[in-house]
Amino acid sequence: KAGVTQTPRYLIKTRGQQVTLSCSPISGHRSVSWYQQTPGQGLQFLFEYFSETQRNKGNFPGRFSGRQFSNSRSEMNVSTLELGDSALYLCASSLVAGGEDTQYFGPGTRLTVL
Amino acid sequence: QQQVKQSPQSLIVQKGGISIINCAYENTAFDYFPWYQQFPGKGPALLIAIRPDVSEKKEGRFTISFNKSAKQFSLHIMDSQPGDSATYFCAARRRANNLFFGTGTRLTVIP
Numbered sequence: 551k552a553g554v555t556q557t558p559r560y561l562i563k564t565r566g567q568q569v570t571l572s573c574s575p576i577s578g579h580r581s582v583s584w585y586q587q588t589p590g591q592g593l594q595f596l597f598e599y600f601s602e603t604q605r606n607k608g609n610f611p612g613r614f615s616g617r618q619f620s621n622s623r624s625e626m627n628v629s630t631l632e633l634g635d636s637a638l639y640l641c642a643s644s645l646v647a648g649g650e651d652t653q654y655f656g657p658g659t660r661l662t663v664l
Numbered sequence: 665q666q667q668v669k670q671s672p673q674s675l676i677v678q679k680g681g682i683s684i685i686n687c688a689y690e691n692t693a694f695d696y697f698p699w700y701q702q703f704p705g706k707g708p709a710l711l712i713a714i715r716p717d718v719s720e721k722k723e724g725r726f727t728i729s730f731n732k733s734a735k736q737f738s739l740h741i742m743d744s745q746p747g748d749s750a751t752y753f754c755a756a757r758r759r760a761n762n763l764f765f766g767t768g769t770r771l772t773v774i775p
């Protein structure tokens with residue numbers, strides 16, 4: 551069974567631009583969560599989608615948004631990029647929502663904001 | 665505010681030694697405590713997890729010890745091997761909610 555895939559793997563943007571990251575969950579998984587990983591803060595929860603609905607959201611500004619499609623693939627968007635948005639963005643999929651079962655992480659998208 | 669506090673930040677252990685990583689939490693509603701292992705260039709992978717109704721769980725060389733009254737839990741890696749060199753994250757979750765992660769411990773096992 552293929553794992554969680556994320557595209558692109560690396561991205562370089564400049565301040566003020568916007569970016570869209572993509573995540574394809576494991577086949578059959580309907581829940582997708584997004585996390586931001588930085589050296590100082592570790593992994594911080596962004597949001598979770600289940601059946602195309604956002605069911606949980608972390609403490610991030612409105613510049614961070616996401617969506618999920620009917621095939622469970624998810625995208626996250628960051629608008630008006632800031633230097634502090636440089637991070638590894640991880641997505642994780644699970645069969646059900648709310649972390650009731652194991653979350654499987656993708657390799658992440660490394661975003662660098664110049 | 666960090667919901668889960670993890671220490672140490674980095675750890676160096678000789679091959680064959682015991683690696684111990686500690687985590688503490690405040691929210692007594694947390695009901696699931698997993699540990700994740702992350703290698704460079706990879707996403708975190710679930711290593712072992714425990715629920716608060718047990719005080720210890722062992723899987724191979726990896727053991728979680730859980731102290732509910734102290735609101736602390738720890739990961740013990742017995743007979744540490746160079747292949748265990750990675751970053752380890754503890755996490756906690758309350759029912760039907762997201763995971764809160766610790767800040768990570770970079771483990772280096774010296775041959």
